[in-house]
Amino acid sequence: MQNNTIVQLDGVVKRFPVGRGQFTALKDINLKFKAGEFSGLVGPSGSGKTTLLNIIGSLDGPSEGHARVLDRAVENLSHREAAELRNYHIGFIFQTYNLLPVYTVFENVEFPLLLQKMEKSKREKAVMDALEWLGLTDKVNSRPAQLSGGECQRVAIARAMVKRPEILLADEPTANLDSANSHHILKAMVRLNRDLKTTFIFATHDAKVIKYLRRKIVLEDGSVTKDEKKEPRSKS
């Protein structure tokens, strides 16, 4: 992989078995993402955004073609290696937050670091840093059920970034949020991208999100139909 390419997709095809036949969700995808990008997969429902994000996140392998993520071939990774890749290098943010309901904010954010077997003092510092970053220090001991949607999504972002991953994958992160909260969250992500150089790849059809993207990849019916770079909207 040359220079700072962090994700490279070559001729990626994804088929799903449907009934007796097969459904092709992704058709010959060729894409490169560079470190530090703030980009998004945009397109109508069913166009294959989530499917592609899952392959980049090593949750699923391509049916054909090659997907290289951080110098690893996703299609060749064992379960364990894929889990390891996600554990240390990739953060996920979902539309539905997916916090673990029985655990506090602190414990939710701590969880990825427990998996990494990070020692306690380092872990606690990292968790508090992440919570501070997202303005959640007063919610440390709250449970997800006691938080607003916006707060939940901020906890989810804290959980994804606490391990300082190279790549953050966000699937419709604003779909359940009102516009004030959406902007709040997007600003936090822009800040992360700027200060920690985290690479962001979104999957979205939300215009609010699209406005923040510096690269817009349009997916239609499993194919890339447009891939355009924008200048940053503002220099805040």
Place this chain on the structure above:
Amino acid sequence: MIKFLFKGVIRDSHRSRFPIIIVIIGVLLTVLGSCWLKGVMGDMVDFNARYYTGHVKVVTRAFAENLDQMPLDLALVDIASLKQELSGLAPDMQWISRIRFGGLLDVPDAKGETRAQGPVMGLAVDFSPESGEVSRLNIAKSLVAGRLPLNQDEALISHELAGKMALEPGDVVTLIGSTMYGGLTMTNYRFAGTVRFGIHAMDRGAVIVRLEDARMALDMDDAATAILGYFGGGRYSETRAQNLSDRFNASLAGEKDEFSPQMMPLSRQDGLHEWIEYAGSMSGMLVTLFVLVMSLVLWNAGLLGGLRRYGEVGVRLAIGEHKGHIYRSMIGESVLIGLMGSLLGTLAGLAAAWPLERYGIDMGFAMQNTTMMIPTVFRARITPEAYYIGFFPGLFSTVLGTSLSGIGIYKRQTAQLFKELET
């Protein structure tokens, strides 16, 4: 990580409540069932030992072959020297003689004609304090009316029989039977009191007489149908009894005489052996049964709970936990649940067994016709085993149930599990 799991189990009452309740119930029943079995079987062994078999019993070889016919003509003789020999062999044991005999009880009216008559089982007992028989047979406490036989030719009669024959303490009855040598014997006994032992086989029709009176009446000087041996602490030990019997019998192996004595441990008499084994295997079966039933229930509960947790599994996969780790952590949770449930279930089981140990349940109505030496009041017995036995089904079933239901995690594709997140 364990702490993390523990918090989850404690806080997620949906996840833990149902399995814990199942485990508690299963463990409670296991503990209670085993205490019950232990109690009933233990009492049975104990009663048999006290009233009939001793911890070991010495009879003639010929008598041993006809145990249930109580053949007086095959009784042991030279009791005094035999007892000395036995005391030499096992000085810490108590050796006592008894005579069991069959007879006909005849109740005369004022004119001396027969008013009532019936077959009885006679038991001749050594009433001297050194023998310990009065307390071993619980005679004093079983007295319903009258007193112990103190004078020559006084007898006790089971309360039931006395009622049937309309006998009152002080009445004189005649016991008709045959002597050791086959002659007819008729002895008048003044009847001192009535007894109720709470053992149906004894209460139906027993007459208890003093050993020395019976020896006289039955022509059994220095003879007895059996010598019973009891261990010092009063507790039966199968290995000791078996060892002692082997030793004793080996010392007489050369004898050809069918009247030479032979020792039998409690377990070799009257099919008790089977009962003891049966009790042991019942405990095992009980545990196995509960393991199976609870595992099935918990497996299904785990499947349902697992559906609810697909979302959680999906996120954890996304965060970078691998399937094996998730599976193991679920097993870890089940161990925690199993331990908590077993602990609570054991406590509940012990709490339920306690009144059963203390007060028991009167099952006399169900045993009207039994000839077995079974107490009519069944009691549980809390043994050390009761404190841990419940942990086997408790832990095993939670772990097995979770292992089975958790296989779904492996079977499903990662992305498929993950998909559940979106819906």
